[in-house]
Amino acid sequence: MRKPLSFVILVLSFWMMSSLAFASTLSDVKARGKLLCGVNAGLLGFALKGDDGKWAGFDVDYCRAVAAAVLSDPDKVDYVPLTTADRFDSLKSGAVDILARNTTWTMERETKTPFRFVGVSYHDGQGFMVNKASGVNSVFNLSQAAICFLSGTTTQANVEDFFREKEMTFTPVTYGTIDELVAAFQSKDGTKCDAYSADQSQLYAVRLKLAKPGDYTILPEVISKEPLGPAVRQDDEQWFNIARWTLFALINAEELEVRGPGVEDAKAKSRKPDVRRLLGLEGTFGVDMGLDADWAARAIKAGGNYGEIFERNLGKGSKLGIDRGLNALWNQGGILYVPPVR
């Protein structure tokens, strides 16, 4: 009696272990020696391949942090440029290990498709750009304005909802391509577009392409929330933990004032328990997710903490000049707050 039972359990356990092993993205990445990161094919600030062939951007720096944590080398990343149409198929099929492609976290994407967002890396929102000469400095000055959109997106519906609620009216004008929209927005003959509405991160990027960027301003209000974040496949908790806690480590590092160039110094000198845990001097936090104690120190060294990554790619140190806004730490006027490494 005992032998057949133990045999059944043995077979079952092998079968279940093999099905678990199938879902180990960490093993795949380690065996391959490269992280496959799905990114935007070319969006200034988020992911863009330079003339030197090197990728740069906010999403790219997240990929580099993950590669540093997992493979001990931030350069061991293959960037896979993806369109909005093929990004989810690529993640699902395993063509990429992680999707870091300025993608909005929505309910449909987590419940109707087998993806999991690990957190918010960038709080975006739909906004408006206007010519400074118009004197408009708030969305509430836009009643009866002609507002231009790219067709086939949800931007027009968002404005309709917002204006209806505020009992304001507007005239929608849609264009099929960004080039047409930009041309209409800059035209001098009359008022084809009093305002250009899109996600704020896109408005900042488009503004750089205008003939006189300094003539235009982006209004402070956002009328929709567009939380962007990295996504992984469901059914792989270890990989989810690695993706989640790499993002959290970068944000914790900013709060604890650990900077990329200062990691080794902090390791040598810091007496703060929070810093020592983050940098692997106390506890074995990375070990629980299949890494080692030094995982976060490597991730932070790769491109700096969250604030350094933001400023270099999107903020003051970049052409875009985007304010931290909601993306500042919770105690500096923003809403970024993550659980501690402890």
Add this chain to the structure above:
Amino acid sequence: MIRSFIFAGLVIFSTAAHADTLDEVTGRGFIQCGVDENALGFAQQNDKKEWIGINTDFCRALAAALFGDSARVKFLPLTVDESASTLSSGDIDVLLHTAPWTMSRDTSLGLKFVDVLVFDDSIKPPHLIGPVVRQGDDAWFNVMRWVRAALINSEMLGITKASAEMATDVSEVKKVLGQQTGDDGNSFGQALGLSDAWAQNVIKSVGNYGEIYERNLGEGSALKKPRGVNKLAADGGLIFAAPIQ
């Protein structure tokens, strides 16, 4: 050797036995919620032996989403020490405890935190309190994550306990209330394995996030704690959820 294989097999087997919590809970007809034994504002029994608190109300919100009936909850009071093992063993379906979200609780116990329900700022820096589930059960994790999001989005959209059955032409509100499908023609409730009215049932029973906060921690409670960091992000606080879109 064989013995250790058998042990490994049993461990993996028992984990797998709880891999479909949504089916189990639906079949059982009520949800089992682990809570603190006595935590003012979070989980406490009143004179009538009724559980009150923001954590117990989240459990009721889950019951409303699952069954259309917020009373279908069994509360299990637990100490911090027994809370994790009770969840691992399957004796509860979800843990709502004041033991805060940390990396070790999130990665080393086979459990994971869903998101933040309350920033407990009676301590500095604030502790993150939120629902915890077993790892490896994405369908159940989805229910937790999106019931929380429904509470928060409802406050943002002005959907209250009193107005949860209102007629509206705002598409974001219609999506929450189950009156409009997603782009693929399927309802949001269907995608969770629940009814179309899942979120409407939640708000009808327990109110939106702000109403729950005020009743248990804020103006309507003995604590009278200001919303502070627990205001919505749009109102200057830290409470945020992804959209029901």
